[in-house]
Amino acid sequence: MSGALHGRVVLVTGAGRGVGRGIVDALAAEGASVVASVHHEADAAPLVAAVGGRTVAPVCDVTSRADVDAAVACALDTFGGLDAVVHNAVSNRSNEITDLEAATPALVAEHMSVSVRALLHLAQAAHPALADRRGTMVVLTSPAGIQGTHDRALYGMVKGAQRGFLKSLAREWGPEGIRVNGVAPLAMTPALERAFAGDPGMETRLSRVVPLGRFGDPARDIGPAVAYLCGDGARYVTGQTLLVSGGRFTAL
Amino acid sequence: MTVSLASRSAVVVARSGGLGDHVAAALRDAGSRVDRAAPPASRTDAERALVGDPDVVVWADVDPDALVPGPVVGLTEAEWVRRCEDPITSLLWVVQAAHAHLRGRNGRLVLVCPSVALEGAAALVPLATAAEAQRLLVKSVARRWGPDGITLNVVSVPVTALDPGLSVHAPDAARTGPSLVDDDPIAAVAATVVWLASREAGGVTGATIGADGGAVMAP
Numbered sequence: 001m002s003g004a005l006h007g008r009v010v011l012v013t014g015a016g017r018g019v020g021r022g023i024v025d026a027l028a029a030e031g032a033s034v035v036a037s038v039h040h041e042a043d044a045a046p047l048v049a050a051v052g053g054r055t056v057a058p059v060c061d062v063t064s065r066a067d068v069d070a071a072v073a074c075a076l077d078t079f080g081g082l083d084a085v086v087h088n089a090v091s092n093r094s095n096e097i098t099d100l101e102a103a104t105p106a107l108v109a110e111h112m113s114v115s116v117r118a119l120l121h122l123a124q125a126a127h128p129a130l131a132d133r134r135g136t137m138v139v140l141t142s143p144a145g146i147q148g149t150h151d152r153a154l155y156g157m158v159k160g161a162q163r164g165f166l167k168s169l170a171r172e173w174g175p176e177g178i179r180v181n182g183v184a185p186l187a188m189t190p191a192l193e194r195a196f197a198g199d200p201g202m203e204t205r206l207s208r209v210v211p212l213g214r215f216g217d218p219a220r221d222i223g224p225a226v227a228y229l230c231g232d233g234a235r236y237v238t239g240q241t242l243l244v245s246g247g248r249f250t251a252l
Numbered sequence: 253m254t255v256s257l258a259s260r261s262a263v264v265v266a267r268s269g270g271l272g273d274h275v276a277a278a279l280r281d282a283g284s285r286v287d288r289a290a291p292p293a294s295r296t297d298a299e300r301a302l303v304g305d306p307d308v309v310v311w312a313d314v315d316p317d318a319l320v321p322g323p324v325v326g327l328t329e330a331e332w333v334r335r336c337e338d339p340i341t342s343l344l345w346v347v348q349a350a351h352a353h354l355r356g357r358n359g360r361l362v363l364v365c366p367s368v369a370l371e372g373a374a375a376l377v378p379l380a381t382a383a384e385a386q387r388l389l390v391k392s393v394a395r396r397w398g399p400d401g402i403t404l405n406v407v408s409v410p411v412t413a414l415d416p417g418l419s420v421h422a423p424d425a426a427r428t429g430p431s432l433v434d435d436d437p438i439a440a441v442a443a444t445v446v447w448l449a450s451r452e453a454g455g456v457t458g459a460t461i462g463a464d465g466g467a468v469m470a471p
Contacts, residue, residue, distance in 0.1 A: 065329070100396060101351050105295070108344060112337055116381065120324065120332050127325050148391030148458065160388025161340065161381050167372025168380040171424055172323060239372055 004231045006031030009079040011071055011126070013062050013118070014089030016043030018189045019140065022218020023086060023226045028053050030227045033079045037062075037071045039089065054079065062089045062118035065125070072125045082129035084230040085122055087162075088140040089114055095191040100153040108154060115158035119165050127173075134177035138229050139166045141182040141241060143249040159184075163241055170239030179238040181229045185222045186245035188215040211247030221246075255450040257284035262308035262449065263301060265289050265346055271364060271414060271438065272312040278442035279449065284308065291342040298342075298349035307357050308449045309350045311343055311386070312364040318382065319415040321375035321422035335378035340385045347393055355400035360449045363390045364441065367408035367462055370470040373424040376411070387460060394458035403457035405448045409441045410464045430465025437465060 010027050014020040015036035024036045028051050036051070037060035038044050044057035056078055060071040075082040091114045093107065119139070130137065144152060145159025163182060170180040192215065196203040207214050216222050225244045228234055243249050262284045266272020276286045289301035291313045302309070318335040327335075343363070350361055368376065369383035387406050394404040411425050412418055418425045434440055444463040447453055462468055 100393065101348050103344075103348070105341075108341060112340070116337065116340075116385070117329075117332070119381075120327070120329070123324050124327075144392070145388055148388055148393075148395050150392060150395035153389060153392035153396060156392035157340065157344070157385050157389040160391075161336075161385035163388075164369050164372065164381040164384025165377060167384075168369075168374065168377040168424075169324060169372075171372050172374035172377060174374075 003031040004233070005227060008083040008230065009033045009035070009075050009081055010084040010086060010230055011035040011037065011075050011082060012086045012088060013037050013060065013122070014039065015057065016040055016047060019185060019187050019218045019222055020088040021047065023088060023223045024051055024055070025219040026223025026227045027230065028055060030231070032230070035071060035075045035078070062087070062121060063113040065121045068118070068121040068125045072129060076129060081133055082126060083133050083135045084138065085126045085130065086138045086140070086226055086230070087119060087122055089118065091115065094155050095189070097151045098154050103154055111154045111158045116161045119162065123169060130178050131176050136179040136181070136230055137169070138226055139182045141166070141184050143184050143186065143243060143245055146184060146241070147249060147251065166241070167239045174238055179234070181234070181237060181239070182241035183222065183225050183229065184241050184243045184245065184249070186210065186216055186248050187218055187222050209248060210245070214246060216244055216246060255282055255447055255452060257282040257308070257446065257449060260284040260308050260449065261304060261306045262310060263287045263289055263304065263306040264310045264312060265291055265301065266311070266313040267291065270314070271409070271441065274438045274442045275310055275312045275364065275445050278439070278446050279308070279310070282446045284449070291339070292345050293342065295345045295348055298345035301346070302349050302353055305353055307354060308360045309346065309354065310362045310364065310445055310449070311346060312445070313339070314366070314379070314414045315339060316415070318379040319418055321418070323375060324377045327378065332378055336382045339382045340389070343386050344389060347389065351397065354402045355397070357401070358451060358454060359402040361390070361402065361404040362445050362448045363387065363404070363406045364409055364445065365406060366411040366414060367464040367468045368411045368424060370408060370460070370468050373411070373422065375422045376424065391458045398457060403454065405456060405458070406460040407441060407444045407448065408460055408462050408464060408468065410437060410467060413438055413441060430467045432465040434465055
């Protein structure tokens, strides 16, 4: 690794597991100080022990404005500033196949709060710090937010919302030197691993439709794309969604 | 070719006095029966709004508050909910309630939303966030309901069609002007909705058609 993020402070939401954990690994490998916010307290100590370096892991429910304020304060108090915010957290039910016609208001609210309301919380809480350092925001959206998805329409809906948000905020914050981008990954997640374990042929079948022949690894494939968007190499990139899908999705 | 919606029954979901009035009039002119409904606050409200058993449902509503420009950092949470989240969930209730009416009879659902959301808009973040959520809901449901013979599409319109005074206040509202000169852009929007509601458009689903005079031309 190049140490391209040495001296940078990055807040990552939903950092305890899956893609979020891979993003933390990639950012730390590039020398960043990472505020790896976790939803489950049990994930905090193992994460800090494994990643080491300049990493802290506060508990944060992104649907709570107070928790988000505290996570930003943690970055300022621990590392003296904040250069980037990465919103990766999603509802624990995001991978569920949804019977849209029967989706309850409670389920809809769960999707909306973690993926959409949290964007407002993060933007408002982090803006002063990001403006101080001409920082950046990265939103983990999804190919489902570009192409739609027949069996997880609520997920496609909130991921589409995130794209509308990031494109607009990029325009709003551009004059302050703050960049806002998205990453739409096709990644191996814990939920997918469980599904593959239950159906040994599933991974081979699904991988056939990926030109690179595999699902993205959170630390080696997805995290580096986030690290790139957080770094100086992307200093003229804003309002974009980077598809990191092994070529599975090519239509914008 | 004149599109006929004779024997069609439509519901236009929109508050009165806006774009919905023009869309409703165009649907009537094409021969459809048309009922009106305000954006519902719940699934129950949505089912009540569709009690006339429509085979065409059009959403053409924008909350006037969402057209008030302002920075994200200045929004209260209540303003965010009203301008961004409420329109998303309201459309969702309509979609849920519409399925039973639209399936098996070449049903149509058309969403009208501001084209500026395709590119993003400074000072209109809640509006653009809501519009993109609505658009992706329609795309996803288009994939889902295709086997039921239902089409769902999006007509993206100039944001100035929703509020002619907006370009003065929001820097991104009309940053790219239309390529076409049209004396009546609202009528052009309504005509596109009528076509998508027709049987002639039966092969089109999940599409976003720009009826903004070529302003955005998004892929």
